[in-house]
Amino acid sequence: MSRQILTTDSKLPPQPDILGGHTLSMLVNNQPGVLMRICQIFARRAYNLDSVVVSRGRDPRFSRLTLGISGDPAGLDQIIKQCAKLVDVIHCYEHDELDSVTKELTLIKILCAPAERGEILQILEHFNAKTVDLTDTSVIAMVHGDSDKVDAAVRLLSKFDIVETVRTGKVVMARGEAAT
């Protein structure tokens, strides 16, 4: 099949989660430049941001920021304190899978002939996922849930011609009555 889409997507199956459970959630002032201040703290200390999710809060004065991070766990405590110290950061908490629910959503574009669709739809049904775009030559699948589940779906779909995947990155919420 001739490829129409330029892509940087990898043929490799998804790698196991390298984040080691480091997910930070921050409540921040909803103002220009706040993300920049936070990113500077990570970049200066050679931490890579694997995912960044920012969204305006119900109270529009604030935004919610969820960061997935990789880097030396020994320095993370210091980074959390540095972030919390910023005037624009209301609070900064680290969460793991035990104290929080963590979800993400992925869109997967697969080039496929109509004859291949049946198996793709079967896989998607198993993962409780669906198609959100369908053409004669392509499908966009939407998978959401735990990161492991999304990884498994991508792995199973890898035998088809995946040309793009776009993941939202993790969003996290503390379990029970605890603050996120």
Place this chain on the structure above:
Amino acid sequence: MSEPNMDGAQALIKTLDSLGIEYIFGYSGGAALPIFDALETVDSNIKFVLSRHEQGACHMADGYARATGKPAVVLVTSGPGAGNTITGIMTAQMDSVPMIIITGQQVTWMLGKDAFQEADIFGITMPVVKHNMLVRETNALPKAAREAYHIATTGRPGPVLIDVPKDISQSPFTGDLEPEIDLPGYTPEVAFDLDPGALDAAAELISHSSRPVILAGHGAMIARAEPELMEFATTLGCPVTNTLLGKGVFPETHELALGMLGMHGTAYANKAMCECDLIINVGSRFDDRIIGQADKFGAEAKIVHIDIDPSEMNKMIRPDVEVIGDAKAALTALNKKVAPLDTAGWRATLDGYKKKFPLGYRKQGGLRMQQVLDELYNLTGGRAVVTTDVGQHQMWAAQFYRTDAPYNWLSSGGAGTMGFGFPAAIGAQFGRPDDIVVAVVGDGGYQMTLCELATAALHRLPVKVLVLNNHYLGMVRQWQELFFDNRESGVDLDGNPDFVKLAEAYGVKGFNIKRPADVGRVLQKALDYNEGPCVINAECVKTENVFPMIPAGAALEDMLIEPPKHKMAKPVGST
């Protein structure tokens, strides 16, 4: 409420006036025109001082703040004017000095379009400020100024920058001049809410110590904890060492004082750190200049760390007890929990070290910087406000000009900014007009900001500029001698001007000291000269080295008390 026909700039100046700002140091320019105009049209108590370079304006505001404890404002224009403040802002940030910097900016609709003298100073300064803001609404100017003042002066102080586009400052102001500040993410008041468990744990460790040392830093001074620190030390019978910026928080002439510790600290202070069983750090951030090799620092000792900034805990050194909060509040609480310790043996040991390893210098073979500083100390009775630049002269000044009172020692510690000393002295003299202010500078750093001679001369400030002149960047040369086989590279200041003639060109009095025998007489003349600034050029031995010395990154026990007899390996730590 707003007055009719007021513009944003006028509202800004009125706000600064109502906040009690006494001085604005700055340099004018296009984008700041409305604000400079407001200085003329608004009836206020604010005095404006025109520097000759924006870096100088920042160091003046810095020196004023360090000498008085009150913040000053820096006012400059956009682009290069704002860019020239970076070193000054960084210097204040590294040493926790309150400062409010107001920068003019291009008009809002031109931002991001490479307009004339446009620089993204909001983005550029982000890593070197406590906080910064770009004001996009005229009516928000008073709130921005009030928030900046609050952030700069509370908690761990620091510089706050307000970027003000020209259309924002010159548009009509119709808002509230006294708005409530709204900073939900900034809660400095928690510094006074101490953890009783941590205080009990600290008191418990203290009660079991027989060889304690108090490490007093700038944080103790900012908290004005001198009386509590004195009570604490004398109750316990505990020796006190201080950091470079902590000079004056505990009198260095007190019998319990060990003077400054660290890379060029006293041998007895460093030996005390190596042999103690408890380090009580009050408001120091365990800077790399004082701990040397981190994993060997205090390895045998328990450590109590009192700091207002939670992010200083475990940053360099893992303490046994963390007391997060204001140093004055913490010591007040601890003073109620501690009892005298039996430290007689420990103090006798340290007194032995004081006798065995005193600070000293050779009095033969030419004029030494140490002698000039020693005589300056004696002639001023140790009561002058001393500012310094950075380098050998700074370390010798720290060693030989003992400081007994807070706010009398002004030196760029964290940033190590050459060019700081002279403008900082100008700011200090504005803030403390009745005190003797001496800028102790080297011939290198002095030349970085000496254009401020015009500022000092214009205001007839009786600042004394003591240029300890060895025609070298002496500290770098010392490192090249010790660690780089004496290969001199980029350190020879051949081509220095005649500093006395240069002073005279500015209408400033100049003195020369050429021989050891002249020091006292010439210094006394300079101290007696109060019609305006004066410059004292002291021609010193070119290749003297500062000792004691702990090579960067080495353990405190590897301190060199005198010049090494063998070739030294390159240090593992930086600078």
